Every structure is written in C-alpha cells, then in structure tokens.
Amino acid sequence: MLRTSLDDTIVAVSTPIGEGGIGIVRMSGPKALEIADRIFLSKDGRMPSAFNTYTVHYGHVINRKQKTENGERRTENGEQKHIDEVLLTVMKSPKSYTREDIVEINCHGGPAVLKEILGLVAASGARIAEPGEFTKRAFLNGRIDLVKAEAVLDIIKAKTDSSLRLAMSQLEGALSKEVNVILERLSGILSRVEAAIDFPDEEIEIMKEEDLHNALKGVKEGLERLLATADQGIVAREGILAIICGKPNVGKSSLMNLLLKRDRVIVTPIPGTTRDAVEETINLRGFPMRLVDTAGIHQTLDPLGLKGIERSRRYLQEADMALFVLDGSSPVDAEDRVIAGMVKDKKVLVIINKADLPQKVGERDVKDILESEFIVNISALRQDVEPLEDAMLKLAGFGGVFQQEGAIVSNARHKALLEHSLERLQGGIKSVEDDFSAEFIAQDLKEAIYQLGLIVGKSVSCDILDRIFSEFCVGK
Numbered sequence: 001m002l003r004t005s006l007d008d009t010i011v012a013v014s015t016p017i018g019e020g021g022i023g024i025v026r027m028s029g030p031k032a033l034e035i036a037d038r039i040f041l042s043k044d045g046r047m048p049s050a051f052n053t054y055t056v057h058y059g060h061v062i063n064r065k066q067k068t069e070n071g072e073r074r075t076e077n078g079e080q081k082h083i084d085e086v087l088l089t090v091m092k093s094p095k096s097y098t099r100e101d102i103v104e105i106n107c108h109g110g111p112a113v114l115k116e117i118l119g120l121v122a123a124s125g126a127r128i129a130e131p132g133e134f135t136k137r138a139f140l141n142g143r144i145d146l147v148k149a150e151a152v153l154d155i156i157k158a159k160t161d162s163s164l165r166l167a168m169s170q171l172e173g174a175l176s177k178e179v180n181v182i183l184e185r186l187s188g189i190l191s192r193v194e195a196a197i198d199f200p201d202e203e204i205e206i207m208k209e210e211d212l213h214n215a216l217k218g219v220k221e222g223l224e225r226l227l228a229t230a231d232q233g234i235v236a237r238e239g240i241l242a243i244i245c246g247k248p249n250v251g252k253s254s255l256m257n258l259l260l261k262r263d264r265v266i267v268t269p270i271p272g273t274t275r276d277a278v279e280e281t282i283n284l285r286g287f288p289m290r291l292v293d294t295a296g297i298h299q300t301l302d303p304l305g306l307k308g309i310e311r312s313r314r315y316l317q318e319a320d321m322a323l324f325v326l327d328g329s330s331p332v333d334a335e336d337r338v339i340a341g342m343v344k345d346k347k348v349l350v351i352i353n354k355a356d357l358p359q360k361v362g363e364r365d366v367k368d369i370l371e372s373e374f375i376v377n378i379s380a381l382r383q384d385v386e387p388l389e390d391a392m393l394k395l396a397g398f399g400g401v402f403q404q405e406g407a408i409v410s411n412a413r414h415k416a417l418l419e420h421s422l423e424r425l426q427g428g429i430k431s432v433e434d435d436f437s438a439e440f441i442a443q444d445l446k447e448a449i450y451q452l453g454l455i456v457g458k459s460v461s462c463d464i465l466d467r468i469f470s471e472f473c474v475g476k
C-alpha cells in the first residue's frame with residue numbers, strides 16, 4: 001500500500017526563492033477551488049469554482065480574516081485586506097498536471113508576498129507540499145509512469161543540450177515504450193508457460209521448447225540492446241568526472257582555465273601553485289563534464305603539499321577518466337612515470353602540453369610509460385582548445401549513442417533493474433536448456449517481469465518512491 005494520501009490539498013511556491021517579476025503559488029487537490037473561492041476576489045466578482053477549466057482571471061488575493069487578541073475573526077464587509085494583485089489559473093480534474101483540481105496564482109515574485117499567500121492558503125486548509133509531490137501525484141494518479149516522472153526532474157536539472165534532449169525523449173516515452181513492449185512479450189510467454197503448468201496432461205504441447213527458447217532469446221536481445229546504451233546514457237545525463245593530473249608545473253591549471261574559458265584557477269611559473277583540488281562543471285559541446293584541477297603529484301615533505309597530493313590521489317580513484325598532462329618541452333622523467341602507473345587502469349588522455357616550445361616528448365616516449373591510444377599535442381598558452389576538446393570527446397565516447405534510433409537508458413536505477421531482469425531471464429533460458437520443469441521457468445520469468453515493472457513504477461515500494469521524489473524541488 002502506498003502511504004501517500006491523495007485526499008488532502010497541497011500547496012507550494014513553484015518558483016525559485018528570491019526576487020523575481022512573477023512568483024507562482026500552486027495548489028492541487030480536492031479543496032483547491034474551495035480554498036481559491038475563499039482567498040481570491042476576481043475583478044468580475046465570480047468565484048473560482050465557477051470558472052471554466054484552463055482559464056486565467058485577474059483579481060486580488062485577499063485575507064478575509066483579521067488577527068485579534070482572541071484569535072482570528074472574519075472582517076466586516078469591505079474590510080478585506082488585499083495581499084497582492086494576481087492572475088489566477090484554474091485547471092480542473094482530470095485534465096491537469098496531477099489529474100486533480102489545480103489552481104495557480106501568479107503573484108509578484110517577492111519572498112514576503114509569496115510567503116504571505118502560501119501561509120494564507122495553508123491556513124485555509126491546504127498542506128505544504130513535500131518536494132516533488134505534484135509530480136508524485138501525477139504518477140500515483142496514473143497520468144505518467146515513473147520513468148516520465150524521473151524525466152521531469154531531469155529536465156529541471158538539465159544543464160546541457162544532451163542532458164535536456166535525453167530527458168525530453170524520456171518524458172515523451174521512448175524508454176517507457178520499449179520497456180512496456182518487453183514486459184508484454186515476457187508476460188505473454190509467461191502465460192503460456194503457466195498454461196503448461198495448469199494443464200500438464202494436455203495432448204498438444206502448449207509451447208514447443210524450441211519456440212520458448214527462441215522467444216526468450218528474443219526478449220534477452222531486447223534487454224541487451226537497451227543495456228548497451230546505458231553507460232553512455234548515464235554519462236550524458238550525470239556528467240563524466242574527469243581529473244587533470246600530472247607533475248607540478250606542466251600546465252594543468254592553464255588547461256583547466258582554457259576548458260572553462262575563464263581564469264578560474266591561479267597559474268604561476270612556480271611549481272606547486274595548486275594546493276587543493278578545484279572542481280567545476282563544464283559544458284563540453286553539449287555534454288556535461290565535471291572537471292577537476294589537482295595539485296601536481298610529486299615527492300615532498302611539506303605537510304600542505306602532502307595533503308593536496310593525497311586529495312589528488314583520492315579524486316583520481318573516483319574519476320571516470322584522467323587527463324594526464326606532460327610538459328612537452330622537457331623529457332619524460334621518473335615523476336611522470338609514477339603518475340602513469342597511477343592512471344594506467346583508467347581511460348586516459350595524454351596531453352602533451354607546451355607545444356609552442358621546442359619539443360622533447362614524442363609519442364614513443366609516451367608509449368614507453370603508458371599504453372593509451374589517446375594522445376594530443378597542444379599548447380595551453382596558444383589556447384589550442386579545439387583539438388583538446390575533440391580528443392576529450394573521443395575519449396569519453398560521447399556522441400555515438402545519440403546517433404542511434406530508439407530508447408536510451410540514462411539512469412543508474414533503470415540500468416540496475418535491467419541487469420537484474422536480464423539475470424533472471426538468463427536463468428529462465430538456462431532452465432529451458434536444462435529441461436527443468438515449467439514451474440522453475442515461470443519463477444524466473446515472474447522475477448524478470450517484476451524487475452522490469454519497477455522501472456516504469458509497477459509494484460514499486462513507498463521507500464523507492466520517497467527516495468526518487470525527495471530529489472525534486474518543492475513546488476514541482
């Protein structure tokens with residue numbers, strides 16, 4: 001059973017906190033119109049409950065009650081206090097975002113006025129909404145599935161074209177559709193397997209073993225196709241963590257500033273300038289990337305330096321990829337070799353920097369210390385940002401997944417569920433191959449179906465819902 005009650009009416013400020021031209025207070029639930037009747041005085045004197053759906057009305061938010069020493073009392077006629085001049089929109093159930101009655105009040109966007117209207121609506125019988133509760137209601141009332149609800153959050157959070165594009169395709173239902181197709185196919189197969197359990201004496205075989213095997217393999221391919229998009233999809237949604245590492249003075253901070261297109265970190269000719277890791281998010285031609293400049297890694301006894309180097313190491317462990325910087329104007333040395341050893345298990349782009357100076361480092365020198373097919377020669381001083389970005393995009397493998405048709409998995413929750421489902425399906429296929437009884441096969445298929453269902457929100461638990469919606473902002 002879902003804990004969330006849909007009987008009450010919720011209210012929240014849907015616009016960001018702070019000063020703005022317009023602020024929006026939004027209500028949803030069975031009492032939304034009744035509350036609006038109480039607090040809104042329209043220019044033409046009509047009540048919001050009498051308004052047609054999808055109409056906007058000019059008027060004032062008013063407080064008909066007045067605080068006195070003995071609590072509140074209704075004000076005399078004509079004594080109403082105007083709180084703000086507003087536009088009020090009515091969207092009646094079931095054709096609304098939540099499928100409930102919704103009233104939106106567009107007022108002036110100052111914190112005091114928003115707070116006062118919010119307080120007035122709450123005092124008139126609404127409950128302050130939890131983060132994401134409007135979207136949660138849209139899901140619980142069956143207007144959107146869980147993938148689409150999550151996509152709403154992704155659209156709000158999207159910082160680059162690629163993450164927005166992905167979220168929109170999710171909201172439009174590309175992934176839901178494919179998951180539902182697989183679910184239907186699996187359910188169809190399961191019902192035939194169960195028929196074999198229910199009617200074991202049937203003369204005709206309900207489904208030939210070979211057909212069953214082929215059908216399950218077909219489903220398996222569908223799951224694998226979806227899963228193949230996940231790594232790049234997740235990176236495109238969440239951003240990749242790239243760390244700039246190398247020995248002191250090779251130009252790491254210069255590269256960070258070059259990629260950020262502003263002077264964010266200090267650059268000096270003194271080795272050991274950067275003492276702490278600095279993280280920023282960049283928009284790499286539409287793809288989000290978390291970029292970290294780190295302290296140069298070298299041997300030192302200086303406690304501050306040691307702390308910085310320790311932090312570089314930690315970031316390095318976490319990173320999805322390393323941008324390993326060498327100074328092209330001086331030969332590769334033991335310090336470079338040590339760092340090469342630290343990044344060897346990662347995706348690495350070797351950046352031979354300072355290409356404007358006479359070069360002492362060739363590709364062969366790089367190959368001697370590290371196996372990586374990704375090497376680029378640039379000069380941060382000359383601002384060679386294009387070849388650098390090209391190389392980084394190539395290393396990240398961005399782009400490919402967006403050229404293919406169909407759904408893309410971009411959420412770690414979906415990926416994990418697809419993997420669980422695939423695992424159980426493989427169990428089912430094995431049971432068919434090993435001639436196990438239909439009961440065994442059915443059990444695996446049921447579990448595979450259950451896991452897939454969780455993606456779109458079938459039989460999902462309160463805890464999971466709470467976790468997903470708690471990431472939303474209030475008022476959405």
Ligand SMILES: Nc1nc2c(ncn2[C@@H]2O[C@H](COP(=O)(O)OP(=O)(O)OP(=O)(O)O)[C@@H](O)[C@H]2O)c(=O)[nH]1
Binds near residue numbers: 381
């Ligand atoms: N000639 C030349 N000098 C560069 C280039 N990139 C950086 N430098 C210079 O190299 C010096 C060190 O640059 P930084 O970006 O501070 O190097 P870093 O790797 O961050 O150094 P630490 O923070 O000390 O580890 C500065 O004097 C830069 O101006 C380049 O492409 N060509």
Ligand SMILES: [Mg+2]
Binds near residue numbers: 252254295
């Ligand atoms: Mg630096």
